[in-house]
Amino acid sequence: MLSELFVPIAAFLPAPPAGAPAQLAQDGINFFGRWIANIGGIVAFIGAIKFALSIKSDEAREQLQAILIMVSGFMIRAAVRNLGIFSLTTTDANTIFNNIMLFISAWTRRVGALAAMLGAIMFAFSIKDENAGNKVNGLRTFAAGAICMAVSTILPIFVT
Numbered sequence: 001m002l003s004e005l006f007v008p009i010a011a012f013l014p015a016p017p018a019g020a021p022a023q024l025a026q027d028g029i030n031f032f033g034r035w036i037a038n039i040g041g042i043v044a045f046i047g048a049i050k051f052a053l054s055i056k057s058d059e060a061r062e063q064l065q066a067i068l069i070m071v072s073g074f075m076i077r078a079a080v081r082n083l084g085i086f087s088l089t090t091t092d093a094n095t096i097f098n099n100i101m102l103f104i105s106a107w108t109r110r111v112g113a114l115a116a117m118l119g120a121i122m123f124a125f126s127i128k129d130e131n132a133g134n135k136v137n138g139l140r141t142f143a144a145g146a147i148c149m150a151v152s153t154i155l156p157i158f159v160t
Contacts, residue, residue: 037080044073060122060134064141067114075107105155112148119145 019027047070054062119142126134 033080037077040073040076040078040080042073043076044070047071047073058125060118060125060138063121064118067118071111071114078107079103101155105152108152108155109149112145112150112152114145115148116142116145119143 051066054066119138123138
């Protein structure tokens with residue numbers, strides 16, 4: 001009698017997946033990778049909208065926060081789309097390490113360029129307002145971004 005109750009429920013449930021465990025794991029990774037990448041795209045889109053709206057208010061903190069949200073979304077999307085660089089199927093551990101370091105270097109350079117640009121914008125707005133404290137913060141942000149770009153640019157010299 002109990003088995004008769006489960007027949008209608010079983011009609012709605014999908015059949016369990018079949019295949020080798022390695023293939024099932026790869027299918028799961030591909031499924032979650034695709035959806036995490038989509039969520040990263042949504043985060044980047046929200047950050048871009050927030051940045052567009054924060055330009056009007058002329059608040060550097062809001063603009064910086066919006067750009068960081070946008071960059072985070074792009075980084076999530078790029079990291080998940082490039083899961084192949086973390087593949088352990090290659091026998092050469094140096095190749096895996098080099099690929100990961102080059103990926104980190106590229107994104108560090110992009111974030112550094114973004115910080116340098118924001119620092120320059122903050123400095124320009126502080127010149128307009130004649131605000132000495134914001135001038136110093138703008139120059140510090142610009143310098144931090146320039147240092148990130150410089151360090152990430154020379155990283156491949158030491159990795160490859």
